[in-house]
Amino acid sequence: MRHITRRGARVPLLLGALVLSTGQVLPASSPVTIVTESGRREVMPVTTRGDVELLPIDQVIAGLEVTLLSDATGGAATLSYRKREVGLYNKRSLASVQGDLRLLSSPVLLEEGRWLVPVDSIPRLLGPLLDTKVEWRAASRVLLIGNVVIPRVTVSTFVTGDAARVVLEASEKVPFRVEQQEGRVAVSIPRDILDVPFQQQRLAGGIVEAVQFLGGRDNIFAITLGRRFQRMKAVEQEAPFRLVLDFQGPPLPPVAKGPAAVPAPRPTPVPEPPPSVSTVVIDPGHGGEEVGARGPGGTLEKDVTLAIARKLRAQIVGQLGLQVFLTRDGDAEMGLDERTAIANNYKADLFVSIHANASRAKGARGAEVYFLSYQASDEEGRRIAQLEGEAIPSGPAGVGSDLALILWDMAQAEHLEESSSLASRIQEELAVVTGSEGRGVKQAPFRVLVGAGMPAVLVEVAFISNPDEEKFLSSEPYQNKVASALTRGIARFEQGRTARARFSRGAPRGGR
Template structure:
């Protein structure tokens, strides 16, 4: 009797997988269009997770729809589908979907209803493209589902070698924003925004030149191409060819001397102190990001109806999100909408909030449409006529740059000139290297928006709205995110340098 009692208690304590207790669950017929196949089917879906309006598809219907093998274990409530070359596992009561070694989370749990597993429809639209070469789109209002092969836009890979130089080319269907992560030794990772690829096509198993191996992976909204190097490269460049349809990674083995590319009306490359002499006790915890222009001040206007004020705000918002969520750095925006703010008010805001850094975002414009690329400034009297012209444009509405009160600059910003130059170099290096943009260098000029900042302060010109290649980038939300990621990396690197200096001074 005692044994029976213990057995009953143990049985009652066994966890029971969630069941959909919705006897009157809404039912709807969805039309399935097979893209490229010319046929259509009808499937029955249910809303089983009230009050959620998520639709669910039965595991049997799902396996029939995809034409894949199905294995259902009633005892442990697990479902396995064989999709292409992946073993995809669902568990009733769980939100996780396991495809080989990759785990992806659904928003809704897998449910048990009428003797089988029911899968949230989001699996088809959000997860299936990550696990296979198929894609699906759902229009719940129209009760339609389109199913077909995933359209690839990362098409191929070529590696060539000549002397001490190795070039890697990634062919794209159309121009896409990208950035290069070089944070790991002998490894470069190219993140392609909006990229879709077949990892089997984008790979290299036989070493060529500096490239030891190449592999690729697909993520939600991004494609990654990872390059292993056989030895340290003395430098690399990321460029584009064929109107952005080819990403070019050029790596060099032997030390080379960097020669600045000739630019319209000249540039001034900043000479900074040795690393052991750079910086003071700067702890980067709070950053003010200034989206240039706004309100009635449109800023530069260029191709494709681009307006500087819109671009700077979009990038500022992305930078705020990345720094706060990823790097635990507090961010204050001088404006978070289309509003007009005076130049003096922007640095006053940074001082009032006791910011550790001030970064003002802008875009360039020039009558010569060939002018292109990114450049970063810190406050000092202009060294070239080009720098003075850029400052005059950004200082519109206040006294001209040559009339600025540099006594104020001497008293305030001069105390931070070395840190500002160091920050400018970090940002300029990341933007030009990660994004494959023309590197116009670090410069100095009399920008009114930087005057009076009691902290390291820089102004970033993100590209030319008057150049076709730059304008295409500046109009892309993917580029806004990529540029923000690069600047966030630069800020984190600057913080690490300042932390190291502080440690040495103890």
């Protein structure tokens, strides 16, 4: 659904009905807005004849260097612009455009010396006359003349277990006003004219119930809060211009992960979460002779992962002020254990391994974010884990299986919940950048994640096997976009962790 609203727009339905019954011409209730490359203005009066609205053509062409000349008898008029001409005839539903006759939706009228033209037919006349795009948008009562762009606002929503996110993205800078009210949040965009291809959407999870576009004078979006809603944070961003609304619900109870037959991880005293993140280790996948996947155009995964890792380092250092180390900062081959050993040695708070996906299906596209599990959440996950170095060998997983117990004793086990949370944040941000829901957060037995003694994720940023995504992957702007999505994901994870730490220390929420 697409809506265009404008200040004070009202469709004169009632008046139209009156006209039909009486046959009289009545003034309509609201003006038409004309938007040209040099600005916008309103045209009044608008006259209706039946359900057709007519505009005085002299007002429409004002400022457009078009001349209007009535003939002596008052039966015809000529619009001219740079040797092109349009002929209008009183009480006729025909007009001539450069000598060709064009049918109009209703007759042109000459009333009190003014030439009134059916508004929905104006594009058919002015388009060829001005040799430009002319568009009548009936719902918003806007006549667009020339190469004009109306700000467009799109809406996307994301739901995870304990949070919901609503993103309003605008094609240009618009003012966002956010107001939290009883049971809902109202976002208004006080701009004259807005193109909003969105009506409403219901959300699962009970944190946010629904998002609706109400329109009106200030272009209001209403976000209805659910019973699990606890708090909200609104952040405005640039490039792209957007308003990101994060709604937080209660934390989900921890879920034991792993095969059902394997006993839950040994209960270990849960350490108080560290107050914040200070060191991040980024692992550019593959390197040296081990090139990783190869795109159809010859792009190598090892080069793309290094390029993105370097950009990510610059952004995390510059924007978040954290310490960042790369497992390799050149074209070097290194083992999987070596990579996590580096992270452990640096006492990193987060480990992010960067890869590019490959699939035999040419159309496969999108980002995937993985955290460790003994079992893959699907076959595809296991296949990719095997592709990315080696998967954990799948052994007998019965009760008492040494392999299973050893795995659960591994360093990563106690960080799975935070790894899952980090993976979700990154996935949500990547989804915003790529404009799709993405392929989701998955679990798979990635060997490279096993030894990490900190929250750790593996990001498959896109499919290098897909010719389109291969092109993206080797372009600097796209690499920067991916890096900024990862940076935002890490920033949100850090904020969440800081909040949890404050809460668990018993400090009053929102206190100093």
